[in-house]
Amino acid sequence: MAKRRSSRYRYKKTKLILLGTSFLVLMGVGGVFMEYRASGYSVAEIVNYLERRVEGHPRLEKWTTPVFARIRAWDGESEFQAQAAQPFLIPPPPPRWGVVALKEGEERSLIEPYLPGGWLIPPSPVHRTLHVGPTEPIKSISVAASMARDGDVVQIDAGDYHEDVVASWGQNDLLIQGVGGSARLFADGRSAEGKALWVVRGGRIRIENIDFMNTRVSDRNGAGIRFEKGDLWIRNCLFFANENGLLTSDEESSSLVIENSEFAYNGAGDGFSHDLYVGKLNSLVVLASYFHHANVGHLFKSRALRNDILYNRLTDEMGGRASYELDLPNGGTALVLGNIIQQGVDTENSTVISYGEEGMSGPDNVLYLASNTLVNDKEGAGAFLRVPKAGARVISVNNLLVGYGEYHVPVGLVSSNDLKADWQVFYRPLRQDYRLEGPVDERLHYETPSAMLAPGIDLVPHAEPVVPRQVSVLKRAPAYPGALQILAP
Structure with missing residues (x-):
């Protein structure tokens, strides 16, 4: 029984540590978000930066991915992405100019x-x-x-x-x-x-x-x-x-x-x-x-x-x-x-x-x-x-x-x-x-x-x-x- 309680205790302790660490990381992410927003960066730029920060951390990625998606939708970035997905249109070149004489x-x-x-x-x-x-x-x-x-x-x-x-x-x-x-x-x-x-x-x-x-x-x-x-x-x-x-x-x-x-x-x-x-x-x-x-x-x-x-x-x-x-x-x-x-x-x-x-x-x-x-x-x-x-x-x-x-x-x-x-x-x-x-x-x-x-x-x-x-x-x-x-x- 003592061994079983010990395992359960260790499991709860590990879970609390993970939750606490995740909470601190998310608080840090939130702090970065507020700091960068105050510095004039757009929401899309900040979210892209935060996604790179949590990349490689499966638990954080699982929790933050829907949050970031919701932020993008709220900020209208889906519309921007659809716009950016359109081809870059290059019109016909302007007419050829005449000669510009040396200025005096x-x-x-x-x-x-x-x-x-x-x-x-x-x-x-x-x-x-x-x-x-x-x-x-x-x-x-x-x-x-x-x-x-x-x-x-x-x-x-x-x-x-x-x-x-x-x-x-x-x-x-x-x-x-x-x-x-x-x-x-x-x-x-x-x-x-x-x-x-x-x-x-x-x-x-x-x-x-x-x-x-x-x-x-x-x-x-x-x-x-x-x-x-x-x-x-x-x-x-x-x-x-x-x-x-x-x-x-x-x-x-x-x-x-x-x-x-x-x-x-x-x-x-x-x-x-x-x-x-x-x-x-x-x-x-x-x-x-x-x-x-x-x-x-x-x-x-x-x-x-x-x-x-x-x-x-x-x-x-x-x-x-x-x-x-x-x-x-x-x-x-x-x-x-x-x-x-x-x-x-x-x-x-x-x-x-x-x-x-x-x-x-x-x-x-x-x-x-x-x-x-x-x-x-x-x-x-x-x-x-x-x-x-x-x-x-x-x-x-x-x-x-x-x-x-x-x-x-x-x-x-x-x-x-x-x-x-x-x-x-x-x-x-x-x-x-x-x-x-x-x-x-x-x-x-x-x-x-x-x-x-x-x-x-x-x-x-x-x-x-x-x-x-x-x-x-x-x-x-x-x-x-x-x-x-x-x-x-």
Whole structure:
């Protein structure tokens, strides 16, 4: 009898221990849920995280699975999953653009202060010009790439190209440009070195008026351009329906400049490929460009040591599935000035701008966020800005925040005249027209930032983005917070 009582006692004791342990674990899960919810994560993100935490614990999985399913149903995630299960629809590409002439005067002065020094050195004397086109002696882009020498100009007649379009460029001081309009290149299953339509690894190469379309490769990293080494300047180019729009290496001595360009419908759908993915370059400058409709990946991801992001549109819009709109995972020095940044309703992530999520790698980690219009259309939760770890400074001034969410910055945030408003302040927000509609609420006024906030950094906007990939120089001092100063008619 004593032995039987002992066994029963041990059984009851073990059951109590299991129940107590399960209760403590569930309490911990609940605590994590509340903590993450307070940090602006969506219910779906939290449930996914908690499911990973209990994975491998059969008893907990048995108890939590119906609970998580009920939470998802309550949050409407079943509707989201059904929506996400639909194919990512890629429309026909937009019409080919005409040639954008080199800017002079006021507009050129917008980008010159941010250019790496080498770009301001006059290029070496032009050796010759190579003409490519159906009626030219050179009919193949790949042949022109093999013939080009340092200092050459390669001109490609406007039109659609499906044959012999892949190329590797390793020359120095090279200008490659579409003439008479954009030259549109279709990969059609081909790639250079199994990487991209074009692989670029030369010194000071400028590419203008070229469209890069539909690149697919075996590792699902097919890019319009794979930039591996040197200095590259992209002007008036379109990256459309590739697995990556533009993908770079981690060459720390290289620089990349992107101007008046468009990145749309890129991404393999795996979350690891993006509209733009910049590795650990020395510097990145992006001006007057348009990023939209990424497939699960980010609109804009950069690990560069220095990022100057000026007067752009990063708007995922209806049908886009971008995760982050702007991701700077390794910190560094970043100036984000005068941009429209919008998160759509179908995003898989509640964060609009992420900074330093994978650890700070720069010697000085500071984010300057000035005169941006930040819109979060994802209902229920969110973070306009998330800095998950200490070790960085954030200087945020004159930003206009509309929609769901807050700033989630643990320490080091200095905020001045960052104002929240409702969608009704905009002219046509459902069409991503974020011009303010007059008369403007008197609360929405611009305050000149103190020079002490950012010594040597100009936080005052001198232009505003114009649809789709242009910029308009301001004729007067800014009057309102956010990216747009011209009121709707």
